[in-house]
Amino acid sequence: KMAKMYLEHYLDSIEGLPNELQRNFTLMSELDSRTEEKKDEIDKLAAEYIANVKNLASEQRVQHLQRIEGAYSKCKEYSDDKVQLAMQIYEMVDKHIRRLDADLARFENDLKDKLDSSSHESSDEKKSRKDKNNKDKRATRDKTESDSDSPSLKKQKNSDPLLAMHPSDVLDMPVDPNEPTYCLCSQVSYGEMIGCDNLDCPIEWFHFACVGLSTKPKGKWYCPRCTQEMKKK
Known part of the structure; x- marks a missing residue:
């Protein structure tokens, strides 16, 4: 049922x-x-x-x-x-x-x-x-x-x-071991997710909650890891 x-x-x-x-x-x-x-x-x-x-x-x-x-x-x-x-x-x-x-x-x-x-x-x-x-x-x-x-x-x-x-x-x-994982938490895709606009981002997709988002932001968005790398450069 x-x-x-x-x-x-x-x-x-x-x-x-x-x-x-x-x-x-x-x-x-x-x-x-x-x-x-x-x-x-x-x-x-x-x-x-x-x-x-x-x-x-x-x-x-x-x-x-x-x-x-x-x-x-x-x-x-x-x-x-x-x-x-x-x-x-x-x-x-x-x-x-x-x-x-x-x-x-x-x-x-x-x-x-x-x-x-x-x-x-x-x-x-x-x-x-x-x-x-x-x-x-x-x-x-x-x-x-x-x-x-x-x-x-x-x-x-x-x-x-x-x-x-x-x-x-x-x-x-258990989660299918063949299912790809994403985000900073290294978990499978679920709920609302956002893609990093850095084409070379090693992770690409992130759960809203893990990156402190409740809605999709306007314009380009970069994940915390890529943002940190860009600041170093």
Whole structure:
């Protein structure tokens, strides 16, 4: 039931993801079309310029070149927009992956707590049963003094298999050893994370809490280690 609850909540959270991804992919496709149109426009402007450059006045040449430059600038804008959309797609998917990791961690903790509780209840039952057995044994010993020293009763006191049992070990669900670790804490990805803008950062990704963040800062962000290295330089 617990696993089903976690699964239903997670499926609810990703219900809108396909539509969001489709929207971004459609916008990227439109940007591709606009870029191709601009490239055709640049080719025509360039051919026009080459054909008429000898007959154009200096001011006309400058104006024509500016039109070509403007078309190139538009192509760059479209490309930058495409990159931003691709980053949004990555962040959307990565956000749900991190949520899944966090849900799995919570599920494992809940399962562990449940098993701990079950083990505790089992121990209480055994203790109650042990107390009852001891009362019965004391009654038997009071009834007949000679029986208390008999080998058969001594054996009964020390060899009850139920009393000798220990609570079973709690099921521990370790992290997959193949899963990559990140951050200053060297733990797996979970919750909100932020990437260091130093391309040579050896760690790259950090948990918000570990670097004292509650929201994503504007502009470039560098991790404490890279910030310290930059100060040294």
